[in-house]
Amino acid sequence: MAGLTIALVVAVARNGVIGRDNGLAWHCSGDLKRFKALTMGTTLLMGRRTWDSIGRPLPGRRTLVLTRDPAFRIEGAETVHDWAEALSAATGDRLMVVGGAEIYALALPHADRIHLTEVEAEPEGDVRFPPFDRALFREVLREEHPAGPRDDYPYAFVDLERRR
Ligand SMILES: NC(=O)c1ccc[n+]([C@@H]2O[C@H](COP(=O)([O-])OP(=O)(O)OC[C@H]3O[C@@H](n4cnc5c(N)ncnc54)[C@H](OP(=O)(O)O)[C@@H]3O)[C@@H](O)[C@H]2O)c1
Secondary structure (H helix, E strand, O other): OOOOEEEEEEEEEOOOEEEEOOEOOOOEHHHHHHHHHHHOOOEEEEEHHHHHHHOOOOOOOEEEEEOOOOOOOOOOOEEEOOHHHHHHHOOOOEEEEOOOHHHHHHHHHHOOEEEEEEEOOOOOOOEEOOOOOHHHEEEEEEEEEOOEOOEOOOEEEEEEEEOO
């Protein structure tokens, strides 16, 4: 769709881990706040397993859930069955791709922006962010934060924009 920006939003540890046991591998309230600020009012695209892990629609956002199951229906979200259907269902000027690993892999070749939270840790995990060529992107923001009472590890907000 012309004029649609594809943005990935992901929190990733130094070792590439993004999740464990269909949940997150850390507590980071700073990251959750940023996620909310970035996504409020937008359309989200998430995989069915990420949908299961959140378990409810996120207020103030439209949710598209990608699944191969044609019969899958959920209250408070819409289902889509491939990348093209996700694009045509997207409304507004941005589609926020919010994971997990399978959906990031699908979206990375199309990503205009990546909003990373780099978590300064090497946790155990069973899901990793897919490898991608960082040289294709330009770092336009880096904001470092220390660990705190509600943030297990130091972290940095890093925005990448695809070089044109
Ligand atoms: N750190 C972060 O920022 C972050 C963000 C999001 C998620 N996560 C973590 O990531 C983990 C989940 O990631 P995941 O990779 O296991 O699962 P996922 O990407 O959330 O969902 C995978 C599911 O999406 C559907 N799917 C995948 N590719 C498809 C395609 N080409 N066409 C149609 N449907 C497709 C399938 O659903 P069906 O099986 O229904 O067909 C598949 O089982 C959890 O641990 C979660 O907490 C972390």
